[in-house]
Amino acid sequence: MSDKEKKVTSPKTYKFDTLSLHAGYQPHKNAGSRQVPIYQTTSYLFDDVDHAAALFNLERGGHIYSRISNPTVAVLEERVASLEGGTAALATSSGMSAIFLAVMTLCEAGDHLVVSSQLYGGTVNLFRLTLPKFGIKCTFVKPRDTEGFKKAIQENTKGIFGELVGNPGNELMNMPEIAKIAHEAGIPLMVDATYQTPYLCKPFEHGADIVIHSLTKWMAGHGSSMAGILVEGGKFDWMQNDKFPTMTKPYEGYHGLSFAEEFGPTAFTMKARAEGMRDFGPCLSPQNAWNVLQGIETLSVRMKKHCSNAEEMVKYLSNHESVAWVSHPSVPDHPDHDLAKKLLPNGRGSMIAFGIKGGKDAGVAFINNVKLASHLANVGDTRTLVIHPASGTHSQMDEATLKFAGLSHDMIRLSVGIEDIDDIKNDFEIGFRAARKPRLVSNQ
Amino acid sequence: MKFKVDNHDVYASTGGRPFDKNKPLIIFVHGSGLTHMTWVLQTRYFAFHGYTCLALDMPGHGLSEGESLKSIEDMADWISRVIDAVDYKEASLVGHSQGCLVTIECSARYPEKIKTLSLMGGAGAIPMNPELLELAENNDPKAVDLMMDWAHGPAGHFGGHPVPGLYHINTGGMLAKSRTIKDTLGVDFRACDNYKNGFEAAKKIKIPTLSILATGDKMCPVKEGRKLADLIEGSRVDIIDNCGHMMLLEEADRVLKVLKEFIVTNYPST
Numbered sequence: 001m002s003d004k005e006k007k008v009t010s011p012k013t014y015k016f017d018t019l020s021l022h023a024g025y026q027p028h029k030n031a032g033s034r035q036v037p038i039y040q041t042t043s044y045l046f047d048d049v050d051h052a053a054a055l056f057n058l059e060r061g062g063h064i065y066s067r068i069s070n071p072t073v074a075v076l077e078e079r080v081a082s083l084e085g086g087t088a089a090l091a092t093s094s095g096m097s098a099i100f101l102a103v104m105t106l107c108e109a110g111d112h113l114v115v116s117s118q119l120y121g122g123t124v125n126l127f128r129l130t131l132p133k134f135g136i137k138c139t140f141v142k143p144r145d146t147e148g149f150k151k152a153i154q155e156n157t158k159g160i161f162g163e164l165v166g167n168p169g170n171e172l173m174n175m176p177e178i179a180k181i182a183h184e185a186g187i188p189l190m191v192d193a194t195y196q197t198p199y200l201c202k203p204f205e206h207g208a209d210i211v212i213h214s215l216t217k218w219m220a221g222h223g224s225s226m227a228g229i230l231v232e233g234g235k236f237d238w239m240q241n242d243k244f245p246t247m248t249k250p251y252e253g254y255h256g257l258s259f260a261e262e263f264g265p266t267a268f269t270m271k272a273r274a275e276g277m278r279d280f281g282p283c284l285s286p287q288n289a290w291n292v293l294q295g296i297e298t299l300s301v302r303m304k305k306h307c308s309n310a311e312e313m314v315k316y317l318s319n320h321e322s323v324a325w326v327s328h329p330s331v332p333d334h335p336d337h338d339l340a341k342k343l344l345p346n347g348r349g350s351m352i353a354f355g356i357k358g359g360k361d362a363g364v365a366f367i368n369n370v371k372l373a374s375h376l377a378n379v380g381d382t383r384t385l386v387i388h389p390a391s392g393t394h395s396q397m398d399e400a401t402l403k404f405a406g407l408s409h410d411m412i413r414l415s416v417g418i419e420d421i422d423d424i425k426n427d428f429e430i431g432f433r434a435a436r437k438p439r440l441v442s443n444q
Numbered sequence: 445m446k447f448k449v450d451n452h453d454v455y456a457s458t459g460g461r462p463f464d465k466n467k468p469l470i471i472f473v474h475g476s477g478l479t480h481m482t483w484v485l486q487t488r489y490f491a492f493h494g495y496t497c498l499a500l501d502m503p504g505h506g507l508s509e510g511e512s513l514k515s516i517e518d519m520a521d522w523i524s525r526v527i528d529a530v531d532y533k534e535a536s537l538v539g540h541s542q543g544c545l546v547t548i549e550c551s552a553r554y555p556e557k558i559k560t561l562s563l564m565g566g567a568g569a570i571p572m573n574p575e576l577l578e579l580a581e582n583n584d585p586k587a588v589d590l591m592m593d594w595a596h597g598p599a600g601h602f603g604g605h606p607v608p609g610l611y612h613i614n615t616g617g618m619l620a621k622s623r624t625i626k627d628t629l630g631v632d633f634r635a636c637d638n639y640k641n642g643f644e645a646a647k648k649i650k651i652p653t654l655s656i657l658a659t660g661d662k663m664c665p666v667k668e669g670r671k672l673a674d675l676i677e678g679s680r681v682d683i684i685d686n687c688g689h690m691m692l693l694e695e696a697d698r699v700l701k702v703l704k705e706f707i708v709t710n711y712p713s714t
Contacts, residue, residue: 009575009579009586009590011586011589011590011592011593012593013589013592013593013601013613014601014602022602023602023603023611024602024603024604024611025602025603025604026599026602026603026604028599028686029604053492054489054492057460057488057492058460058488059460059485059488059489059491059492060485060488060489060606060696060697060700061485061605061606061607061608061610061696061697062606062697063608069608069609070608071608073608074608074609077608077609078603078604078605078609078610078611079603081609081610081611081614082603082611082613082614085614086611086614087610087611087614087615087618088609088610088611088615089609089611090609091609234614234615234618235618239507254460255460255461256460256462257460261455261457261507262457262460262481262484262488263481263484264479264481264506264618264619264622265481265615265618265619265622266607266610266615269609269610270607273608273609
């Protein structure tokens with residue numbers, strides 16, 4: 001095909017790096033402000049009573065009260081929707097509130113979810129202990145047990161939930177196959193893609209229906225601001241069966257509105273906002289939305305560096321005498337290596353789990369002695385972060401749950417930052433020296 | 445709501461209010477390959493302000509049964525049968541893009557039934573780019589991607605949806621891909637390309653008519669829209685700057701304001 005012909009057939013819609021900087025925002029509608037303004041306000045003037053009624057009745061778009069929506073937050077929502085290839089998005093005050101809102105938009109008391117067992121500890125507790133208080137029960141399945149997801153589906157199952165790459169063990173769920181299982185059962189697949197960001201993976205292209213992010217992590221990227229988001233793919237047909245009456249039947253809270261009929265590919269987001277933000281209120285502050293937008297502007301630049309540093313660290317750790325094992329999808333003998341190549345073509349992410357020789361004591365000594373790497377309960381900062389999950393992020397799990405989630409006491413979770421790689425390695429050498437002599441060097 | 449036309453279920457959004465035969469009827473007709481959902485920022489207003497609205501899914505589109513109709517003339521006749529099916533004598537028509545061709549033809553054929561005509565992104569003829577037509581008829585999703593590119597103006601490409609959190613281009617693309625592309629978009633594009641009677645039909649229209657055009661519309665440029673409007677007696681034209689073919693989403697508030705003034709004046713609700 002000649003260049004001229006290609007020019008005709010190629011859509012000129014903006015690509016990822018451009019959308020990262022521009023999507024969701026029109027300066028000419030904001031006093032020409034090149035930067036997205038921070039609308040630090042609780043509420044918005046109505047033109048008249050008719051305008052107010054129109055906004056409350058969802059007759060027209062606009063903002064009423066910042067718990068429901070805010071212009072700065074809306075830019076972030078649209079930007080993430082565009083990057084994910086989704087139809088709509090709803091930002092929340094944290095990743096956990098995004099998961100809770102997604103579940104409460106989908107489920108009612110008496111419903112059931114099938115959930116991957118390898119999740120962030122807080123998410124495990126939400127599904128294991130908190131949701132049952134709302135009458136929503138969950139069955140946990142190991143992420144690599146694809147058939148297990150199918151077997152766990154019950155008559156009242158309303159969805160499947162998982163992290164594409166499980167926290168902290170780095171086990172992948174076979175998203176395309178699990179999506180097929182979900183769709184055969186007439187239920188959606190919800191994926192927490194925090195570890196990937198849309199730069200590494202767009203779950204909608206692999207069958208996911210709802211994508212959730214803790215924007216606090218790589219998307220914001222600088223460890224400054226809490227934020228979460230749920231994004232809708234728009235393909236799931238809520239009207240294909242009678243499993244989702246709150247999506248398809250007239251809703252008393254909005255004059256008998258059927259979200260699925262009225263809003264189709266954006267129905268889930270519209271319901272999450274109209275009902276969930278109204279009734280639960282986990283709204284994102286405009287300042288934090290703006291901070292996340294600054295991070296997203298450099299997402300692809302940072303993710304490349306995160307991933308290249310991570311691959312360097314994988315090589316370094318794999319050859320280190322103090323390291324018992326390394327888990328990262330880039331390692332050729334990682335059980336999910338081939339799947340990761342398919343789902344994560346731009347890089348396998350910057351989360352590494354490794355086992356330190358000497359077990360828990362060595363792990364404690366290592367963490368207490370590294371100086372550059374920060375010991376804290378976060379991931380996806382520009383800075384390198386380390387934690388010992390069994391005593392930190394996942395410490396509220398009992399022994400059996402830890403084992404089922406694939407955690408061991410020698411495991412250290414490493415979120416590789418974008419510092420100079422030599423400086424990270426030098427810092428780790430200090431930690432490993434201390435780990436070999438924990439009693440002499442530990443500062444505990 | 446659902447009702448039967450030609451023994452097939454037809455789906456139409458009523459804008460969130462119950463269908464009420466005591467109120468004047470406004471029928472909204474979507475563009476090629478799309479569905480009733482393109483009208484969500486217009487229908488709900490009228491439904492809450494004294495009108496009965498039907499934002500239709502054309503046969504074979506969205507939630508409506510049957511096969512897509514193959515000509516604009518067939519679609520125009522079908523609209524007339526919709527009015528009969530819901531037991532009305534008359535209606536006001538609102539069309540977008542291909543929906544303009546359909547409503548022009550319908551207004552010319554059934555002058556006793558159609559009371560006002562509102563055209564958005566309309567022209568007297570919509571000849572299709574041959575490559576786009578071929579892609580759509582071959583079920584190639586690139587047809588939808590190209591349509592979304594060309595249908596949105598420069599500002600629309602950045603987003604800025606009036607409903608917080610919604611992203612125009614992906615939402616439109618998902619609507620157009622919700623059924624088999626060749627059976628919806630492919631058939632619709634061919635129907636548009638084949639339709640040659642728009643200018644003749646326009647000359648017959650004697651009802652109040654509004655044309656909303658946009659300076660960034662690549663699919664039905666202002667020049668073409670004006671050519672059509674000039675043939676309709678007393679036609680009113682409103683031009684939106686810095687906006688593309690999807691003006692009903694890109695500039696939803698402006699479109700609603702103009703449409704509201706026009707319909708309330710010319711087709712008042714009692």
